[in-house]
Amino acid sequence: MAMNVGNASGDEADVMVEMNTTPLIDVMLVLLIMLIVTIPIQTHAVKLDMPVNKPSTPPEPPEVVELQVDFDGTVLWNGNVVSSMGQLNGYLNTVAAQPKQPEIHIRPHKLVKYEYVAKVMSATQRLGLKKMGLINDSSIGG
Structure with missing residues (x-):
């Protein structure tokens, strides 16, 4: 409500x-709020036939072959000792001839010389095995 506060002289002339x-x-x-609340919500749905x-x-x-290289250069094929590089090459040839090659996991001991690990890796690569990896497990050997 409007209120006229008039001037200080008490004159009521200004209304x-x-x-x-x-x-x-x-x-x-x-x-406006009542109108918004009462309007039904429009749902726009498109029917699709999805497969x-x-x-x-x-x-x-995959099949996994574990090759462990011990600290003194001894190679173990799935836990069995491989006596020579010729025997290792024979195992690798057998695996390479399979239509679905297994994964070769090479686990070197933490104290092994790199020379022994490099020989195993080069034999694996030379025979055409594609899935080869080094597994580092600090709990082995020590």
């Missing part, structure tokens, strides 16, 4: 003729 718009704005906001996905079978884990 405020403006309309108070605050209640009008309040009523308009209430009506049904058949769950794929998990791939079978």
